[in-house]
Amino acid sequence: xxxxxxxxxxxxxxxxxxxxxxxxxxxxxxxxxxxxxxxxxxxxxxxxxxxxxxxxxxxxxxxxxxxxxxxxxxxxxxxxxxxxxxxxxxxxxxxxxxxxxxxxxxxxxxxxxxxxxxxxxxxxxxxxxxxxxxxxxxxxxxxxxxxxxxxxxxxxxxxxxxxxxxxxxxxxxxxxxxxxxxxxxxxxxxxxxxxxxxxxxxxxxxxxxxxxxxxxxxxxxxxx
Numbered sequence: 001x002x003x004x005x006x007x008x009x010x011x012x013x014x015x016x017x018x019x020x021x022x023x024x025x026x027x028x029x030x031x032x033x034x035x036x037x038x039x040x041x042x043x044x045x046x047x048x049x050x051x052x053x054x055x056x057x058x059x060x061x062x063x064x065x066x067x068x069x070x071x072x073x074x075x076x077x078x079x080x081x082x083x084x085x086x087x088x089x090x091x092x093x094x095x096x097x098x099x100x101x102x103x104x105x106x107x108x109x110x111x112x113x114x115x116x117x118x119x120x121x122x123x124x125x126x127x128x129x130x131x132x133x134x135x136x137x138x139x140x141x142x143x144x145x146x147x148x149x150x151x152x153x154x155x156x157x158x159x160x161x162x163x164x165x166x167x168x169x170x171x172x173x174x175x176x177x178x179x180x181x182x183x184x185x186x187x188x189x190x191x192x193x194x195x196x197x198x199x200x201x202x203x204x205x206x207x208x209x210x211x212x213x214x215x216x217x218x219x220x221x222x223x224x
Contacts, residue, residue, distance in 0.1 A: 041077035047110030051083025
């Protein structure tokens with residue numbers, strides 16, 4: 001049976017509209033991932049010399065290597081180097097507003113090593129890191145915390161109290177924790193500079209390799 005021309009044209013337009021709506025519905029069911037047109041990803045690494053890249057070329061510093069690794073994992077994300085050599089947690093707290101001025105979507109906090117080297121009070125470390133987290137979260141920025149360990153020569157009481165700060169803050173503020181930033185590098189002398197504190201370029205690559213899956217999960221909206 002042949003439909004009248006007007007009715008046939010209306011029906012085709014209806015079917016085309018219905019198809020477009022169905023396509024949009026299918027697209028809407030997928031979760032948006034960072035690095036797509038739906039969201040611009042800017043990750044600031046707020047840290048000390050380990051973030052700044054002490055002893056290595058800028059292109060081999062942790063933020064630069066992480067950005068390349070994320071690209072290799074299919075995630076487009078600008079990684080900002082907000083590291084300052086010698087910085088303590090107090091220095092990080094004093095700079096957080098400046099870092100937020102770059103409008104990051106995410107902040108990875110890598111601080112505490114210099115607090116430990118100076119045997120600064122653990123309570124001060126915790127208060128400073130808490131202040132950084134609270135400021136970032138108030139600005140709507142997603143936070144990930146990287147843990148640090150104190151040298152064993154400072155004694156068991158100090159090192160245990162120091163290590164406990166990071167998981168306690170992660171639980172209090174519901175932020176993902178990467179337990180030890182230097183994991184994979186500090187155990188191998190070939191991956192560290194002569195000072196035994198800073199990783200060389202190869203050591204940074206190992207750190208990035210270890211932390212990458214956690215960062216990818218975090219950027220994609222899971223716990224990380």
